[in-house]
Amino acid sequence: MTLTHLWTISLLLAALALSIMTGLIVARVIAGQRQRHVQAQRGKLLPLLLGSASDEELTELRRSGPDILGSLVTELIELVRGDERAQFVATATRAGVTSALRRQLASGSTQSRAVAAEVLGNFPDELCTAALEEALDDRDARVRLTSALSLASSDRSPPPRLLVERLGLGIHEHSMLIVTLLSEIARQRPDEVRALIEGDDVPAPVRAAAIEALSNSGDYSLVGVISRLTLAAGDHSPELPRYLRALGAFQHPAALRAIRLHLASPTWWVRAAAAEAAGRIGLAETNLELRQLLDDNDWWVRFRAGEALTRLGESGRTLLAEASRCGTVRAQAAARLTLAEQALAA
């Protein structure tokens, strides 16, 4: 290639780009004119979708074209609630929206597949369920997870064990939305989620997510299970703070041993989580350990220890007041500022 070619290529590329851009501008002008027609169509379709459409009106809905109808349903479905929503879903189904969405889920672009997976969660019929179940094996992780969430939010989820395998939860998929997914399933089928906590072959992040999903369930029999897991976990286990926070959420004193052990952890984020849990449960037995943590090397541990002591009631506040007068400068500052922040006199 000679230098002259460089000039020729650059001219060709610039001309090509300008031609494409001109084409896009023309397309936009045409689309702008079509947009007015689309807006008018949408204005006519909206009351039909929101009301109980007659057969004639349904025919008109179908005739409007799947694109306009599909986009209208996608936009509106999040905005309607209660009976209106049920009516909306029924009319949209009769108008054939779901078949268009199912096609979109099977063969659209990644983005449109994800949108279809999101919207189909609102349509409870068997064909939609089957389409969403199929999408659990989609080539894109986001579409797989969205499909699982859609199924779970409408109580149609496959067993969580199966989801762990098909979506590679905890192995390839680490999203915090796993907690949302398991929480949705646990609303109806808590035992299946609990089985994930007790299963030996379940990836640790999934187990931690299952624990978080059940931490507000009030099932105190879980405290022993989580405590055992907490005691067995290594000092640097990334799941340990999640276990400790769940123990704090249960607010059950049976967690004492596990929490006390980890108040002395060599890892700062484990000590901080243990201190937070001790405060939430109100474990007065740990007050001396917490007082010691007021002089921890890590600010976050000192903060959590001070916060926990204020939650322990009179005994904790007394210890804080003592620490604010005597002890290291660091512990004094932690105690004094904690008391001041909580508007408690030293």
Added chain:
Amino acid sequence: MTQAFEWQPWAFTLATATAWIVIATGLLQIAFYLVQLVYAAIGLAKRPQVVRSSVLWRRYADQAPPIAVLAPAFNEEVTIVESINSLLALHYPEFEVIVINDGSKDGTLQRLIDHFGVARVDRFHELTVAHQPIRGIYANPRLPRLLVVDKENGGKSDALNAGINVARAPLFCSIDADSLLESDALLRTVRPFVDEPDKMVAVGGTIRLANGSRIASGRVENVRLPRNFLALVQIVEYLRAFLMARLALSQMQALTVISGAFGLFRRRLALEVGGYSHNTVGEDMELVIKLHRYMRDHKRPYRIEFIPDPVCWTEAPEDLAVLGRQRARWQRGTLETFSKHKDMLFNPCYGRIGFIGFGQVLVVDVLGPLVEVAGYVLVPLLWAIGLLSIEYLLAFLAITFTFGVFISVATLILEEVELRRFPHARDLAVLTLVSVAENFGYRQLSNFWRLRGLWQYLRKQKGWGQMTRKGFQTA
């Protein structure tokens, strides 16, 4: 009859070598841009669906970690109340707005006290990163999301460091005093942190220019193009910077900068790398480089991402002098960071950030302006005096003008095909013309400003210089 002057062979060799240096550097830059265009197209095609705020809220609100929004303020008496009201109205489950009054000489603090009814409080906070002393912390129990930190003046990075120390949320969002955030900006930007909680370190979002748009109550209500040519050119520049360069570098996991106007960071890691550096005007870039260095040094898997969703609006200078100062300062900041971390360049220990990220900075930011300006002077001159053939001149014109037109228009094509954020066909036509026109005059001026930045860097000039802010045109 006069005899034509005959050059010695060595003069031809020297002229040819000079031309080749200019052409090769230009070609290298174009190669970078072409690769970036491809990666940006892939990134846009793969990006998460742009969903409504209500869907985002339903999906992400439960798992979205708390965020501290750090808003440094220096002499912002006139606009501070509106800015903070706009921040307090953000749509996010759990966040706090920390306003850091960086020793303002006007009545910024008093305006905050009077309007929000904040009073002095005690707050237990970290002292991990260095900054000028905090004079007081102010809060109002009726506005639990607002905290005002009053400190002695130390500059933007110093104010942000104070904010990082005082914040308690696991993530912090640093913004400029003149940033206007989309109401769901935090919800959109937090997505990568929710999707990859173990690896995500920092996320940047697209900054758009609000010049010409209609603004009311701290929100951009109607997107319109500005009438000012400089502002129009900067819209094209921002498209290239955000839509092409940053998105592509993020795809390659070699992103070297997250704009100071809007960035979301993991607070703990920012503390571990020492927060923002004080001795540079490129503190936003430097923080990102420090995070790369720290994570690579500790062999920890991580990601630093950029999302193409528009999350923040800012005001572009519409005056040549102000724009020139801004560009010189940006160049100086880049050079300061490059120089401070030059050991990362082509260092295998830093993988793609050393080769791609720093390689791009070397070619595009360090050598690019210098060689191109030299080319403007030398190549036409050497051709005019007969030392270079016309092929060299055409090749130089290709790399400086026609390839420039191609890259700018191609970015605009990408925008239109994937995002369609400009509402009218007329806007596209105007921007297409601007994409062509900017290569004839503005590009050369921009390179001159960057050389001025280089000169300031070599003279070890510090500080931000005079900051002139026009303010948003509100409805």
